[in-house]
Amino acid sequence: MLKYDIITKNGLARTGVIHTPHGDIHTPAFVGAATRAAVKALTMQQMRDLGSQAILANTYHLVLTPGAELIRNAGGLAEFSSWRGPTFTDSGGFQIFSLPDVKITEQGARFKSHINGDKLEMTPESSMQAQWSIGADIHMAFDHLAKSDNYDDMKEAMERTHRWLERCVAEHQKLLGKMVGGRNMLSEGPKTWPSGPERPEQDCSDHPKTEQYLYAVVQGGSFNDLRAESARFAASQPVDGFGIGGVFTADGMAEMLHIVNNILPENKPRHLLGMGQEPIDLFVGAENGCDTFDCVGPTRMARNGSLYTLDGRINIKNAKYKNDFTPLMPDCDCELCRNYTRAYLHHLFRTDEITAKILASIHNEHFVVQTVDRIRDSIDNGNYDSYKQDFLQRYYG
Ligand SMILES: [Zn+2]
Structure with a gap:
């Protein structure tokens, strides 16, 4: 399990330390958005100099280019990018479900690459495999983000997210078992991603990482009953922490986070996905129990x-x-x-x-x-x- 120590508590607000294999994150903390393993316009040295503690890269973008396997061969995301500190990867779900002609099945999501139009598929298993190869310290489960905030659509997407979470947990544990167990446990290598010929079995015992951790993602849109249900389900799973996804507006965010973070176990860290362009969102997030934040807004602006x-x-x-x-x-x-x-x-x-x-x-x-x-x-x-x-x-x- 990911080690997380709480230092101070005041209501839902807390400070603490997340101990990752690449170093500690003192929380609450703003995590740099390094979507393609780079923070736009900034070098990793500049990120260190300005006080950043961690970066978050995107699985969808990195799988399209340069490929998860290449990053694994480079020693993992922290080494490939020369960041060398704590790293997160987002599952890729958010980007895929934002594409124009994505098709969702129970198995996963089929879509076309925004780069060359190739037909691709991502499943909970292939997202976990890709994140495992990319080798960030903290991975996000592959979740289904509904396209509309209609109640029935949101409920269906949330329920699928829960079924996919169980598959993500199973795949994550399988991959970890290979890493820890070494050669003898390598009955099957990770499947190729996103498509293409089967890869030969891999020897994973040389994987550069000793530990990788999984966060469940809480969905439910703007419906607090769905958010509560999603938080309860996520809390029931053997995961290391939680991402809170699908938040696009500050309207109702305080109430939603209050509900969700009162349900999530106190002893595991929580990441508010994609919010932080407006400073007030950081205050609302922190005082309602979120520990880390990421957002492309500050550098884009x-x-x-x-x-x-x-x-x-x-x-x-x-x-x-x-x-x-x-x-x-x-x-x-x-x-x-x-x-x-x-x-x-x-x-x-x-x-x-x-x-x-x-x-x-x-x-x-x-x-x-x-x-x-x-x-x-x-x-x-x-x-x-x-x-x-x-x-x-x-x-x-
Ligand atoms: Zn300044």
């Missing part, structure tokens, strides 16, 4: 010139920054704010210099990482409520 400050988000391309020779955020200790002015960054964006995207991404990623770090400190120090009030009042006005 940065590339468009939309930058966080403690007084709210600004667009640095705006003409009013042309002659502004102050730092973007004087009390920020990131590379951008320590060394450059708003006028300079404005100039870089206006002239479409690549450096604009890099510096802006450093700042935005640092901002969300640090916001969550300060949430953690304030829970530990017993002043969460005042930190939250001061932050939100200043940020949202």
Whole structure:
């Protein structure tokens, strides 16, 4: 089992440490979105320098290119990307179910590659096999994300997610058994993924990882009875932690997380999938018992010139920054704010210099990482409520 220690508790909010084979994650923590094993516009050294503790990559994208097997041969995701710290992989479900012509069967999902149109299939088993090869410390179970928030569709998708979770758990345990048990247990190698000729049996005893861990994913959309049912089912499974998926809007999120995290066992970590673009979501998540967060929003906004400050988000391309020779955020200790002015960054964006995207991404990623770090400190120090009030009042006005 994944080792997770709680340090401070205050209602559902907690601080703690997730101990992964690649190091500790002090929670709550914002995890960098490294979809294709890279955080857009940032190097792994820059991610370390700005204070990031962990990254999350996407199985769907990595299987299409460069392929899970190649990453395994490179020693796993942390080594291949040179991140070398704690890593997560998302199952790929979210991306696949967002594709235009995906076909769902009980077996899995059939879809066309967005790169070359190849017909592919992903199943709970093949997602587990791919994640096992990619070798992140923490894997997400393959879940079915309903396309609409209609109750019946959502219930059907949730029930399928539960059946698929049982298959994910079985496959994960089989793969772990091979890893731990060595050569004699290798009666069948992982099936090829996503399609193609059968691969010869593999010797997995040289797998670079000693341990890999599985999170169940809680679904149920905006329906709190389904969320509760999904949390109860996930909690009944022998998994190491939980992802809370299918959350796209902050509306109702606090109530939903309150219900779900009161059901999930306290001694296992919880990851809120894909939320964190708006700082308030990080507060709502943390105070309702979520331990880690990931979101592509902060770096995506940065590339468009939309930058966080403690007084709210600004667009640095705006003409009013042309002659502004102050730092973007004087009390920020990131590379951008320590060394450059708003006028300079404005100039870089206006002239479409690549450096604009890099510096802006450093700042935005640092901002969300640090916001969550300060949430953690304030829970530990017993002043969460005042930190939250001061932050939100200043940020949202
Ligand atoms: Zn900064």
